[in-house]
Amino acid sequence: MSLTQLPAGAPATKVTMPALAEMKRQGKPISALTAYDYSTARLVDEAGIDLLLVGDSLAMVVLGHENTLAVTTDEMLHHTRAVRRAVRRALVVADMPFGSYHGTLAEGLANAVRFVKEAGAEAVKIEGARVELVRALTEAEIPVVGHLGLTPQSVHRMGGYRVQARTAEAMRQLRADARALARAGAGALVLEGIPREVAAAITAELEIPTIGIGAGPDCDGQILVFHDLVNLTFAPPAKFVRRYGDAAALLRSAIEHYREDVEHRAFPSDQESYHLPKSAFAAPAVDSDDADAVVNRDALQDFGEFSRP
Numbered sequence: 001m002s003l004t005q006l007p008a009g010a011p012a013t014k015v016t017m018p019a020l021a022e023m024k025r026q027g028k029p030i031s032a033l034t035a036y037d038y039s040t041a042r043l044v045d046e047a048g049i050d051l052l053l054v055g056d057s058l059a060m061v062v063l064g065h066e067n068t069l070a071v072t073t074d075e076m077l078h079h080t081r082a083v084r085r086a087v088r089r090a091l092v093v094a095d096m097p098f099g100s101y102h103g104t105l106a107e108g109l110a111n112a113v114r115f116v117k118e119a120g121a122e123a124v125k126i127e128g129a130r131v132e133l134v135r136a137l138t139e140a141e142i143p144v145v146g147h148l149g150l151t152p153q154s155v156h157r158m159g160g161y162r163v164q165a166r167t168a169e170a171m172r173q174l175r176a177d178a179r180a181l182a183r184a185g186a187g188a189l190v191l192e193g194i195p196r197e198v199a200a201a202i203t204a205e206l207e208i209p210t211i212g213i214g215a216g217p218d219c220d221g222q223i224l225v226f227h228d229l230v231n232l233t234f235a236p237p238a239k240f241v242r243r244y245g246d247a248a249a250l251l252r253s254a255i256e257h258y259r260e261d262v263e264h265r266a267f268p269s270d271q272e273s274y275h276l277p278k279s280a281f282a283a284p285a286v287d288s289d290d291a292d293a294v295v296n297r298d299a300l301q302d303f304g305e306f307s308r309p
């Protein structure tokens with residue numbers, strides 16, 4: 001059991017899709033990260049990251065699948081709800097998983113509505129040049145983030161995770177797709193795994209912000225997979241990943257230390273144990289004013305004062 005204290009205090013200024021466009025106009029870089037659960041989403045949000053993507057990369061880094069294809073809409077909804085509960089400031093974008101928008105426009109629309117209505121997503125992300133779907137979602141008041149270049153849901157068509165748009169023709173097509181998505185109403189565009197020069201050209205010609213991952217430094221913003229950032233992926237990182245911390249080492253050491261303490265009976269100590277009240281030695285009733293009558297008195301008091309907008 002663990003008691004989690006919910007975030008208190010005045011609501012921070014909320015990042016919205018129009019706010020991202022304004023950041024582009026002002027030349028202010030957009031920071032983005034993936035998050036998949038309450039605790040990491042809360043840390044990411046409290047660190048001031050502008051956009052949180054509940055990415056379908058969770059299929060790999062959280063659920064242990066080989067690629068992103070297996071994760072279901074219900075699983076994505078479950079994780080999006082957890083993230084949404086944690087976030088006060090960042091824009092929460094939910095990735096629509098493979099199969100959830102590859103059929104009819106009506107199916108894609110119905111699934112996107114679920115992310116907004118059932119999970120609190122503020123935008124959805126879809127991969128590929130699905131211009132008609134972007135138009136339909138925009139007309140249905142659902143902000144859309146497009147995703148072009150290396151689109152992991154196309155892993156089988158691409159023949160692996162390969163850098164895209166490396167020929168003049170592929171570059172021309174990618175630029176045309178980016179313009180078409182923007183015209184259809186996409187509010188932002190993730191550019192993944194493409195040459196820096198291509199990303200720079202697209203960024204310069206679009207009014208909507210581009211958010212790069214493996215697309216060089218000229219995009220309007222950058223996104224990384226949270227588990228890559230903190231070394232929780234159990235694999236050598238891709239060229240574009242910069243590791244900012246080593247959570248694997250930290251967690252391993254904490255877990256091993258705990259195991260050793262248990263094995264040596266060094267945990268828990270007497271101070272970490274509950275004790276019978278003195279009155280128990282006179283009469284068997286539990287004294288409700290006794291400090292050891294509740295599991296965590298401070299946390300209970302804070303729950304009483306907590307309110308969320």
Ligand code: KIV
Pocket residue numbers: 034053054055056057058095190192213223224225
């Ligand atoms: O699922 C994901 O994490 C993504 C990012 C890599 C952009 O789509």
